[in-house]
Amino acid sequence: MENPSSKRPDEVQSVFALTVDVIHSALVSYYRLSDDEAKGAEEDLFIWFQRLSRRGGAGQMPPKLLRISLLSAACQYGRSFQLWKLGGEQSSDLALNEILAREPDEVAGDLDRRFEEERS
Amino acid sequence: MSGRVLPFRGRPLSSEAGIQAAERVLATPFDERAAKTRALHLEDPETLLALCGILRERMGTSPASVRDEAEFLYRFIESPKRDIGLFDERDYFLGETALLAGNACRNLSLREEAWIWFDRAEAGFRHTMNAPAEMSRLAYQKLAERFEERQLDLVIELLPSLVESFKRLGMPEDALKCRFLEGLAHVEKDEPSEAVQVFNAVCIEADALGSERLLAESYGNLIHAHGMLGEAAAAVEASRRAIPVLTRLDDRIALAKVHWGLAILLRETGHLGEAIDSYRKAQEDFETIGMRADVAALNLVVADLLLEEGKTVEALREISEALPVISELKMAPEGMAALSLVRESARRQEINRQALRELHGYFQDLQN
Numbered sequence: 001m002e003n004p005s006s007k008r009p010d011e012v013q014s015v016f017a018l019t020v021d022v023i024h025s026a027l028v029s030y031y032r033l034s035d036d037e038a039k040g041a042e043e044d045l046f047i048w049f050q051r052l053s054r055r056g057g058a059g060q061m062p063p064k065l066l067r068i069s070l071l072s073a074a075c076q077y078g079r080s081f082q083l084w085k086l087g088g089e090q091s092s093d094l095a096l097n098e099i100l101a102r103e104p105d106e107v108a109g110d111l112d113r114r115f116e117e118e119r120s
Numbered sequence: 121m122s123g124r125v126l127p128f129r130g131r132p133l134s135s136e137a138g139i140q141a142a143e144r145v146l147a148t149p150f151d152e153r154a155a156k157t158r159a160l161h162l163e164d165p166e167t168l169l170a171l172c173g174i175l176r177e178r179m180g181t182s183p184a185s186v187r188d189e190a191e192f193l194y195r196f197i198e199s200p201k202r203d204i205g206l207f208d209e210r211d212y213f214l215g216e217t218a219l220l221a222g223n224a225c226r227n228l229s230l231r232e233e234a235w236i237w238f239d240r241a242e243a244g245f246r247h248t249m250n251a252p253a254e255m256s257r258l259a260y261q262k263l264a265e266r267f268e269e270r271q272l273d274l275v276i277e278l279l280p281s282l283v284e285s286f287k288r289l290g291m292p293e294d295a296l297k298c299r300f301l302e303g304l305a306h307v308e309k310d311e312p313s314e315a316v317q318v319f320n321a322v323c324i325e326a327d328a329l330g331s332e333r334l335l336a337e338s339y340g341n342l343i344h345a346h347g348m349l350g351e352a353a354a355a356v357e358a359s360r361r362a363i364p365v366l367t368r369l370d371d372r373i374a375l376a377k378v379h380w381g382l383a384i385l386l387r388e389t390g391h392l393g394e395a396i397d398s399y400r401k402a403q404e405d406f407e408t409i410g411m412r413a414d415v416a417a418l419n420l421v422v423a424d425l426l427l428e429e430g431k432t433v434e435a436l437r438e439i440s441e442a443l444p445v446i447s448e449l450k451m452a453p454e455g456m457a458a459l460s461l462v463r464e465s466a467r468r469q470e471i472n473r474q475a476l477r478e479l480h481g482y483f484q485d486l487q488n
Contacts, residue, residue: 047132048206051165054135056172056216057253062290069249073207076249 012053015063016046016070022115023074030099030107031078032091041077048073071111075104132205138166142174150192162196165205168213175220179227180371184410187224193217194240208248215244219258226265227373229413229449234265256285260294263301272305296325296334303341312348319345336365340374343381350388355381376405376414387425396425416445420462420480427473439466439476446479 020042027038049070052058058066079100082091091097099107133141141161145153148160161167171193175186194217197204204210222237238258245254259282267275279298286295303318319342326334339362346355359378366374383398399418406414419442426435439462446459462475 044206048209050135051169051205051209052250054169054173055212055250055254056176056219057257057289057291058250060291060293061250061253065253065290073249076207 008053009050011063012050012066015066016049019067019070019115022111023071026071026074026107026111027078031075031082032093032096033078033081037081041074041081045070045074045077067115068108068112071108071115072105075107075111079104133161133164133166135166135170137161138164138170141167142170145171146174146189150188153192153196163202163204165209165213168193168197168204172213172216172220179220179223180369180373182409183224183227183373187221187228187230190217190221190224194221211244211247212250212254213244215241215246215248215254215258218244219254219261222265223261226261226268228411229268231265231269231449238262238265252285253289253291256282256289256291257294259285260297263298267301267304267308270308272308275301276305292325292329293331293334296322296329296331299325300338300341303338303345307341307345307348310348312345315345316342316349316354332365333369333371336362336369337371337374340366340378340381343378344384347381347383347385347388350385352385352389355385372405372409373411376402376409376411379405380418383421392425392429396422399425412445413449416442417480420476423471424473424476424480427471427476432471435471436466439471 023042023045024038027033027041028035033041049066052069052073053061053066058069061069082096082100091100132138138161141164145160145162145167148156153160153162157163171189175189178186194214196202197210197213197217202210204213218237218240222234222241225231225234225237238261241258241261242255245251245258248254259278263275263278263282279302283295283298286292286298299318299322303315303322306312306315306318319338322338323335323342326332326338339358342358343355343362346352346358359382362378363375366378379398379402383395383402386392386395386398399422403415403418403422406412406418419438423435423438423442426432426438443459443463443466459479462472462479
């Protein structure tokens, strides 16, 4: 059997490496994770992302679509983690409440646009 | 405000270790696996990812075993509910194993079971991060099943939208697979020249994509279309290109179809004896793979040829072999009507050839 990881590991690593700063920034400044919590999240996200790229439906996907999936997963992670920390209570941080009220995919879309703008 | 806690995990297996673990799983009998879950790393996403890859590759070789393995994996992940991997991975593996089981059932003509598995696949994929891509792959399998159920108008109506989805998602190989259905629809409509055009275009694109499997399978379909046109040289050339690759890939379903296509050519060019031999070869291939519907369909085709040679007794034997399998399958009304006529004529030992031809014409689609 073809080793699926040999298919395009460089491309996957590259997408992650280019996106990780945006992810870190979103987790810390949007979702208010601590620096250590964000780093832990990034480790999990990297492992997950490598496997995502080898799924049946993602094997041929171009880098941009892979990046959007990654950003979406990061936002879902940040939101879920913060909701768990808050234990169902509202935060005194209004900006945090605002970001938690938004759909993670929507936030990910904003992050992707910012990513594109910064690189253009 | 609500949300679920996303689990943290320890270090998983490497992808290489996952492949080795997957091979150990497949070498372990089903009833021993549950007790060896930890030793086999059966809950590790790398193992599951490798298992899905192996089963996908085995689809053309052994759909029956793929069905059994995929069902085992689905049940294992589904109940008792296991925490598999990170984020959406449990849902993905439920969807993927169900899709594999459904695809295998489609190849085995287990129509009702295929639809149930497709529903399960949808239930899993709906919750994944990359849902549009996975749902589009599922949509392809559903259309392929509808094609085999002769819902051609619906297939033709929905194909362009699916092609567009695959293109937007950057999945060119899947988009190209949709064109197979388009070509096969032309075959079904008795438009072999149009089918040749489509499959030639598929060959060019498959070559450009570097997909030797799609390229070889497309040449396989060209044999069929050229065979219908009685174009011997073109059919032989297509088989020369298809057979070595399909043999190397051990794609037995496609190889059986190659023999079927060559049989059509031999029949169209008046070599009835050789055509029967080639149909027999295809039949043996389908028998080995467990594709009983195709074996039965070929019994009817051979019966028709035997009648053409005046061999009524042998033809009746062929029909008698096919009828129980055909009855077992849930067929559309026009298939059942033809079946009733053939059954009645077999009872009287005066075969109604038109009914026979309608029935094996109906069955012809199953090979696709």
